[in-house]
Amino acid sequence: MTSMPKRLSIRLHDLALLLAAASLATACGSYSGDEPAGAGPPAPPPSGGSGGPTDAELEAAFQTTVWPILNNPAYPCVDCHVAGGSAAPAVADPDVTRAFRAVWDNGKVNLTTPANSRIVRRLSPDQHHCWSNNCAADAVVMETAVQQWAALVNWGGGSGGSGGGGGTPVTGLVSTDVTLADGFEDQGQDRDQTGAIAYWDFKLGTGLVAPDVSGVAPAIDLTLNGATWLSSYGLAFETGLAVAPAATSRKLYDRIADSQTGTQQYSIEAWVTPANTTQGDPNPARIVNYSPNFSLRQRLYSYQAQQTSVNPQGGGVHETNAAYQNLQARVQHVVVTYDRYRGRRIYVDAVDTAVLPADYDDFAPEALWNWNPGFNFTLGNSANGDRQWEGQIRLLSIYDRVMPQTQIQQNYDAGVGKRVLLRFDVSQWAGAGAYLEFLVIELDNFSYLFCTPALVSNSFNTTVGGLRIMVNGQTSVTGQAFTNVNRVVSQNREPLSSLCSIIPKDLGPALDVFTVDFEYLAGYQDPEAPPVTPLLPPRQFGAALPGLGLRDFARVNAAMAAVTGVDALTPSVNSTYLSLTQQMPPTYDLRTFASAQQVAITKLSLEYCDALVESPSLRAAFFGPTFDFSSPPLTAFANQTDRDAVSQAITDHAVGVNLGDQPSMVDMQPVLDQLITDLTAGCNTTPCDATRTRTVVKAMCTAAIASAAASVH
């Protein structure tokens, strides 16, 4: 965590501005102020400075409140979030200091608003590895612990913390403070509303009615029934819908479908953010709905345009090709157009989603006269509430004509949402009239975008760089995009970047106070101290592991070749090996050994032993010249010395000689000898030939080289 005096120093100033901004915003009504504060990862507030709790105090409080939950061995956090564990950060580490730093430095807690803490929201609504079967209850437990933590350090109690006091003179290289209310709204490029018969910009931001602002009577005002406002303009749908009366909804019928007054064509244009790509299957979720007349729907990764027409061939559902995955869980500009000559077309971000001939609407020249004028127009669900869609609608416009491509492109380029130009006064450093300008956009309920900064000044040939956005005196640990800016001013209006920082909201758009922190500006510098490099976490040692290992498939093959002297490329051997590689052990881990692998090893060993015993030269080298492979078994194995010679050769080659950790001839001989006895038993009644002799030797060979003495090392 960084901790800079300049951040601490402006707290009193911020507090005053914050309160002033709150009053101003309420008075002007610029923003509703009823939006919950952002719950993105809050910046770790400066600690240890004048007035605020020290890191030691914070850690001590953490140790008795939150850490016992995170580190509870009965809870799943410790299964992954420990040093060297499978997930970062190590918030559940048994080392309380390491756990504290992981929580604090990564902004996983919000002591100002405990409910917005990441460690709370991961439990609910995210349902991330809760320890009981009730994530909401677990989240309450965690939130309570965070509240206790905040109370123990007197967070926000006048001596420290977000929005708290403290305060030393300003010495940092920072701009003046600005609120959203200090800016002016950038309308962006003009939208082309030609042909619009209904239009919702969702700017009202409060109340239970979202008005149709198209100016075309009658207004299809929507009543919010479960839908909620976005401060960044729009409606959010998790449950419920927005619904208009049938009487006003009828405007759509009259202007589009009526046989006398309707144009028999239409367009639906919307900026939407689907919450996920898993909804709407098998029953498509309703985004925009005048069902059964027309609707815009979601099914997994596809948008659907549904309509009714006189000829059923022109109706039904037309959807984007699922393979293209046009629908994504992000803000998208979606347009559906229909006329009787081109059928339905669906554009996403101003691009026609149809690529192949099969992607186009299978339409027939149609009129829409059979629409039913008695239905309610709804957003986010069907009128009877059984097709819930989860997501956000930021803007919606309906036209009684087909939007041409140029209009679609223009409206896409115009963008969506509230955009404010903010100017940060830096005249203290860069001379009278100097300011830094940002385009600020409310990205969603949790973050602002600070985009395309430009420095307006006369500070030519000086460096500007290392910019960080601060909210309420705190520098967000995440989302900063201008820390690497390093530019020499060469013009009166010096653009610094084409990017955006994504800055988490703190108290909400009505109350948040913004400051820009510089490392370099107009001949001044105040570089950031590099963060302290943490020590590597110690290695984690699990249960003791086997000290021995399997030979994998290739080692088995090579080892058998080495032991027997058989060339691994011998066709019978090689073909068997190639057919068995997947069945033999792929790794050394003894714990993975399975019976199927032993079967494969045995099969391969049979081939090697067969090649060995059938080759006079190889078997002579292996067994020596004395054993008679051309005699029947009752002759060849009649002598115990001969029997032992075979066992000895096999043991020496397959197991090794004079190795204390391997079986010896004393161990092996009885077993191998018994094998001879068993396999030749039938020869006492039915004569056996020399083939049986070699078979018996192959069996002995196989028993040895397929054994653990050979396959384990």
Add this chain to the structure above:
Amino acid sequence: MRICPRRIGLIAALAITMAPAAWAGPREQARRMHDRLAGVPPSEAVLTAMALQIQNGDSIGAAYVAMQNPEFYRVVLKNWVSPWTNVDRTVHAPLNDYSATVIGLIRDERPFTEVLTADVVYVGANGVVGPAYSHTDNQHYAALEAQRIDLGDPGQLVPVAQSSLPGSQVAANDAAGVLTTRAFGEAFFSAGTNRRAWRFTGLNFLCRDMEQLHDITRPVDRIRQDVTRSPGGDSQIFHNTCAGCHTGMDPMTGAFAYFSWDETQMRVVHTPGQVQPKYRINSSVFPYGYVTIDNRWDNYWREGAHANLTWRGPNSGGFGPKTMGEEVAASRAFSVCQVEKAFQQVCFRAPNDQADSDEIERISDVFEANGHSMKRVFAEVAAWCMGS
């Protein structure tokens, strides 16, 4: 005649249960060392020689004897490297230019840092196998494997400059060891956005997957336009999850901006000065994101939680995979990672206690002090795990 599997199984069981947990003398240690390094039992002569060296306190020398066995290269190293060369990390991958190059670098005791930096690829010597090296297929290496060519023989597997291969699109100052091999491209440049190329570089050479490199505090200025900042309308997810990987990964993947895999030609394509279209796909997702204009890479992990990987390269940023490879290979994490991998391969387990951990650090020091010799690492690890 049929052989009774049950009886063979009995023998197998007996063999393992009869193995006594005896004190391991030089002979047993030599046997274990040879088995682990070469994958096969030693001949009596080799075993005796190694045991004598161990008895005389030269276990490293004994390990070098074991590594003279061709199977060290043909089997053990090949199977050690093969999982690095494919997305599935399967050991059942054919020999290819990636794995052959790793094997060759180890055999020749070239600084192993060259695995990410050198203008080199190992190929079969002229006439060893029928198919010649090709940019468009793997037949050359498949033949080397199928014919069990001795990869430990410097006369059969030889180094050549990647830039000198006929049809090469990689100049000497672009070639970056295995990062610019055909097998790497087929596995990690195909489709996608080339982020996979970084992920597997980190996984294989720093022993860290993206979860272990997660850091949400790094700047977001190199995250490309194709990453939404508000998935499902919830930018918290971006802050806490997406950004954690993309802040560090996206600036690293800039190094591969001129590389791709051509599915039609089945080869790596390199377009110096021309950013591959895959770097600019889905640009409408977040138009205010980073637009790749060249093959600039930056290591944002030099600060923050992962500065403790001890980055020691000459520069924290540069252009192309060669300098990026230098940055990775110069880190302490690279050294420790190579030792850890060798440790697991030879000891058949991860470090199990503090003594193991300390030994890995010591061998990492030896690795760096001895010209980054991986062969020496294998010898050191084998000596540590030969039993006592």
